[in-house]
Amino acid sequence: MMSDTSVAELELSIVMPCLNEAETLAICIDKAQGYLARSGVRGEVVIADNGSTDGSQQIAIEHGARVVDVAAKGYGNALMGGIEAAKGTYVIMGDADDSYDFSSLDQFVERLRAGDELVMGNRFRGGIEPGAMPPLHKYLGNPVLSTIGRMLFRSEIRDFHCGLRGFNRQSILDLGLITTGMEFASEIVVKSTLDGLRVSEVPTTLKKDGRSRPPHLRSWHDGWRHLRFLLLFNPRWLFLIPGSVAFALGILGSILLTFGPVQIGTVGLDVSSQVYLAALAVVGYQAMLFALLTKLYAQHEGFHLPRSRAFERFAQRASLESGVIVGLILFVIGFAVAILQLSVWAASGFGAQDPVDTMRLAVPAALFMMLGFQTAMSGMFLGILSIDIRRPR
Structure with missing residues (x-):
């Protein structure tokens, strides 16, 4: 020995x-x-x-x-x-x-x-x-x-x-x-x-x-x-980049179709496409939030993930309050459009509406309310992460 x-x-x-x-x-x-x-x-x-x-x-x-x-x-x-x-x-x-x-x-x-x-x-x-x-x-x-x-x-x-x-x-x-x-x-x-x-x-x-x-x-x-x-271990490539692309396509397409149908070559896009583009925006936004929350959680727990200056700046500003405020703004935008539609409908005596014109505004209104709610809930999660706790040795 x-x-x-x-x-x-x-x-x-x-x-x-x-x-x-x-x-x-x-x-x-x-x-x-x-x-x-x-x-x-x-x-x-x-x-x-x-x-x-x-x-x-x-x-x-x-x-x-x-x-x-x-x-x-x-x-x-x-x-x-x-x-x-x-x-x-x-x-x-x-x-x-x-x-x-x-x-x-x-x-x-x-x-x-x-x-x-x-x-x-x-x-x-x-x-x-x-x-x-x-x-x-x-x-x-x-x-x-x-x-x-x-x-x-x-x-x-x-x-x-x-x-x-x-x-x-x-x-x-x-x-x-x-x-x-x-x-x-x-x-x-x-x-x-x-x-x-x-x-x-x-x-x-x-x-x-x-x-x-x-x-x-x-x-x-x-x-x-x-x-x-x-x-x-690298949520940027798994979630953030694909989510950003999906969100950008979805949100831009949804807003563009708010002003009327769009013709791209022989392909015509209208309200049915707007619905699917809105869904794409929601999925993409969820992936982006998940990437950010994953990195914040990893940082909180001491995991080593690839670092970036943009994320460091975001992490310094991210909080329950900022998430709720941004979420509330998005929700209010969508809700305001919904109230506007309701007012126009009331002025017409709550009669029959043109389904295409109605959907053209209803889709982005619903989209912004969903994005606002997602953002606010993510802010709540950040609040949970920010609570200092005493860890057992």
Whole structure:
């Protein structure tokens, strides 16, 4: 057993999540131990066991690894348990299925010693052996998700989901990682980028894993979880931009048709189109409000989302009072048009009305009242968020 002084001086912890990996665990540990011995790096091998029932724990102990039992299920939970228990200044994590070469970690350690806080492996640069990655993942899943990640978060990483990666342990713990499943892989990259950590990539190889059973990964299910995480962490692209486009088209179209039918080429637009355009405006406005409320809630709860100066200015001015005032103004505009229509109808003795002319004004009136109510309710929600509370430690 290492003394407290020895433990405190460890430079590297090699952490492997494990769930019934008896077939390949020993060779992974031996490669990692061999690397530590060859390189002279003071380190340890940590197996974050997530409830194995095939004797993986005993195999790990027999091959000189330290086993950390993680009760909470999930890839993210297992890794976080291992990272928290690690004693090294740096951590290199990788799957225990013998698809990554733990005997060749020099480039990771070199970049970490140079000050990089997250060092990602890149399988597309290092080489993917035939059969090591399903074609769906190789040509669609990983490239598409990595491209979306780079676009949404301005990241330079080209392989978001490489399972072999190294990082400064304290820097990653300070990010406040929260996901429990496969999204954990994306969360590390996204939050490291948003927090301005020094991030780099090194080539790494991927070979066919040595297990006889199918992998835990579920292609479509886990791919969707990664995509959902990337989109929800950037509400600007998921809600704000599509919502703004829908709202602009809907509100302009609705108001334009108030003055009469519009002919665009061979297409004629009238009150029926006005109704659908009003609905589009409502949906778009709701998406815009949701994007803003999502970011305000995330800011309130300490989440790290992409920042913008425009949003910061909005956040400083947004309050219950401002939301209610703007909502009331919009509602009053719509209500005034409705009262005007009622007055005209009363002056005619409440007789029959022309349905087209009536709808032409009724649609924008109803639209403004709905937008006003939505705005006021969003202001109420901001009021709830602004209440200072004492949080349990």
